[in-house]
Ligand SMILES: [Zn+2]
């Protein structure tokens with residue numbers, strides 16, 4: 649009986665943690681708040697060209713990326729505007745994630761797996777966000 653009570657408390661803590669994390673992600677992710685100047689100049693973000701005949705993947709300054717998005721965002725469009733590819737010159741570059749799985753390491757468009765973490769890898773199905781959360785859960789469970 650004692651054991652199941654402990655489990656209930658644990659689940660409660662996890663749910664609260666996930667909720668807080670969600671608020672932080674969505675609070676900072678969807679425009680408003682925070683200034684571009686808060687982003688360090690040397691912070692990089694991966695981007696990927698979705699042009700089938702190009703498929704370029706490269707890193708660019710996170711600050712530059714958000715500057716572009718802020719300046720070019722279309723309030724009528726549901727997604728971020730495309731950047732011009734530095735390789736093929738087409739407006740087909742979107743923010744991407746690099747898979748943290750050393751055995752995989754591909755670069756893929758953020759949110760490639762619908763209704764999941766934006767950094768869920770479509771190839772090996774690993775998500776760095778989920779890994780971090782699982783590690784915390786294991787810590788809380790006491791090893
Ligand atoms: Zn390209």
Ligand SMILES: [Zn+2]
Nearest residue numbers: 747752769772
């Ligand atoms: Zn992967």
